[in-house]
Amino acid sequence: MAAIPRARVPFWRNVRTLEFLGQIVFIVLLAGALWGGRVALQESFLRQNIRLDWGFFRQTAGFELTALTWTIDLDTWRLKDYEPTDSHAEAMIAGLFNTITVALLGIALATILGLLVGIGRLSRNWLLNRLAMAYVELFRNTPLLVQLFFWYFAVMLQLPNGSPQQPPIRFFGDFIVLTNGGLAFGGTVAERFGRLIVDGGVQLTTEFSALVAGLAVYTSAFIAEIIRGGILAVSRGQMEAARSLGLTHGQALRLIVLPQALRIVIPPLGNQFLNLTKNSSLALGIGYAEFLTAANTVSSQSFRSLETFTVVTLGYLALSLIISGFLNLIRARLRLAPA
Amino acid sequence: METTQSATATQPAGTSAARDGQHIILLESVHKWFGKLHVLRGINLAIRPGEVVVVAGPSGSGKSTMIRCINRLERHNRGRVVVDGIELSDDMRNVDAVRSEVGMVFQSFNLFPHLTALQNVGLAPLQVRRWPRTKAERAAMELLERVGIPEKAHAYPGQLSGGQQQRVAIARALAMNPKIMLFDEPTSALDPEMIQEVLDVMLGLAREHGMTMIVVTHEMGFAREVANRMVFMDEGVIVEEGPPEHFFTNPQHERTKLFLSKILHQ
Numbered sequence: 001m002a003a004i005p006r007a008r009v010p011f012w013r014n015v016r017t018l019e020f021l022g023q024i025v026f027i028v029l030l031a032g033a034l035w036g037g038r039v040a041l042q043e044s045f046l047r048q049n050i051r052l053d054w055g056f057f058r059q060t061a062g063f064e065l066t067a068l069t070w071t072i073d074l075d076t077w078r079l080k081d082y083e084p085t086d087s088h089a090e091a092m093i094a095g096l097f098n099t100i101t102v103a104l105l106g107i108a109l110a111t112i113l114g115l116l117v118g119i120g121r122l123s124r125n126w127l128l129n130r131l132a133m134a135y136v137e138l139f140r141n142t143p144l145l146v147q148l149f150f151w152y153f154a155v156m157l158q159l160p161n162g163s164p165q166q167p168p169i170r171f172f173g174d175f176i177v178l179t180n181g182g183l184a185f186g187g188t189v190a191e192r193f194g195r196l197i198v199d200g201g202v203q204l205t206t207e208f209s210a211l212v213a214g215l216a217v218y219t220s221a222f223i224a225e226i227i228r229g230g231i232l233a234v235s236r237g238q239m240e241a242a243r244s245l246g247l248t249h250g251q252a253l254r255l256i257v258l259p260q261a262l263r264i265v266i267p268p269l270g271n272q273f274l275n276l277t278k279n280s281s282l283a284l285g286i287g288y289a290e291f292l293t294a295a296n297t298v299s300s301q302s303f304r305s306l307e308t309f310t311v312v313t314l315g316y317l318a319l320s321l322i323i324s325g326f327l328n329l330i331r332a333r334l335r336l337a338p339a
Numbered sequence: 340m341e342t343t344q345s346a347t348a349t350q351p352a353g354t355s356a357a358r359d360g361q362h363i364i365l366l367e368s369v370h371k372w373f374g375k376l377h378v379l380r381g382i383n384l385a386i387r388p389g390e391v392v393v394v395a396g397p398s399g400s401g402k403s404t405m406i407r408c409i410n411r412l413e414r415h416n417r418g419r420v421v422v423d424g425i426e427l428s429d430d431m432r433n434v435d436a437v438r439s440e441v442g443m444v445f446q447s448f449n450l451f452p453h454l455t456a457l458q459n460v461g462l463a464p465l466q467v468r469r470w471p472r473t474k475a476e477r478a479a480m481e482l483l484e485r486v487g488i489p490e491k492a493h494a495y496p497g498q499l500s501g502g503q504q505q506r507v508a509i510a511r512a513l514a515m516n517p518k519i520m521l522f523d524e525p526t527s528a529l530d531p532e533m534i535q536e537v538l539d540v541m542l543g544l545a546r547e548h549g550m551t552m553i554v555v556t557h558e559m560g561f562a563r564e565v566a567n568r569m570v571f572m573d574e575g576v577i578v579e580e581g582p583p584e585h586f587f588t589n590p591q592h593e594r595t596k597l598f599l600s601k602i603l604h605q
Contacts, residue, residue, distance in 0.1 A: 237445060237447055237449035238451065240412050240443075240445070241443075241450075241511075242451075244410050244412060244438055244442075244443040244512075245462065245463040245511065245512070245515060246435060246438045246439040246467040246515055247463065247467060248435075251466055251467075255462070255466065256451055259453050260451075260452065260453055263453070
């Protein structure tokens, strides 16, 4: 074989050199932009005489929180109940705990509701199908804040107040009791000052119930569409193979189609979990003391909004990254054997 | 009816089809429409227990639709389908009863990708027959041995070759101990070097187990070797049927001759 002389490539046509140069140019531009931003910020801080001061976080908060109020004692690193004598930082940690509670409960409820509605959306039963469609379109196409107001003012606050004229709504004996004071599970109903109220059990406040219901229902409409898409993406042959083996439609759905559909929907489902978590900050509108509401109070008391909302931003970022991390773990666990 | 059948064809016995003891599968002037498309235009077919019937014909001739009507993956619109004395109708119980007696093997395997080979095969006995797990797994393992890939029991479908996947699919269809096996172009999605391993399994099924089989295929070598009867379909009707020796050497119809000349001169 005749040796082909190896041609020397001039650097402006060499792909590798060009890629390397491209990286350098990008890094220089980015560094310049960051430096420029820093200089501009510094000048504007100096001009307006702003100095960052984080000390107020350790000052006494002095306000009550309208919710479950766990926090971490920053001196002993122990879990404790939040009290108004605690610091601003501890008030915000209590808010963060409430956000996490709302997010976890909301995600669980939204997933269950979304799964049911998504399956209903594919039902051959005309009425069920249309009802599921109406559900999706209604809750997907109205603003979440409006829905939260609806759940809070038009549903929760209109419940009976527990007086003899307006007895509480009960399900399964006293297991679930609904009044305009909130939702109670597993307590016992007792009379106090002429009203029936619940002792013990798990008691959820009006704001909390409205927030979780609103977030779960709103998000479930999106999840339903994702589930529907996931089921449709599983090939029809899977259902046919399962049916031809004698499995019922329900068994085929549960054992064959859904496990595959869930693998497909995990990434978009994760986005909805993140949306729900971030949307929980709309609780500011109905006064439930989650992270943003607590921070808002801290900010207006201390006049330190810049510092407070820096912490809020980082707090939500951290929460979202943790959820993403969990979802990636689940996705890795569920990945199908390599083809 | 435009269907003409050769003298050797078995004619269904009139209206007493459901009580006909001789035939395990009986199709009586079956019609099927997909919207306006008339895909089956009066199919008559009677199959005795243990018979191996190979169905051939150009694509779009209704072969797949016909066998899919036998386990009601498709619903026929007119006529009757009777399988082992059970008439397929809108009666759910009948459909379930027929499906547990009829195994089906698909062109695209349709193995469950999230289950191992063993789980694929053991699924139906476990869930439909409610066998205990150990019993279902033992039975599944025996079937995998029968199709010659016990060593792949714990592999996922994605880790198997096409031929291995189709053999697992055959084992899966056999797990419910069906009286009838339907094969819908079982080898046409396979690479050429894998076709034989699948045909060998099917051959064994026909010869050693006397399984009643309907096979939609263009593997004419297989047809010559094991078919008791050839059925040639075109445009939704059975154009010609008969024993393979007649069918291949002395086809009666122009359409059959044309089809055979195309397929045998490949």
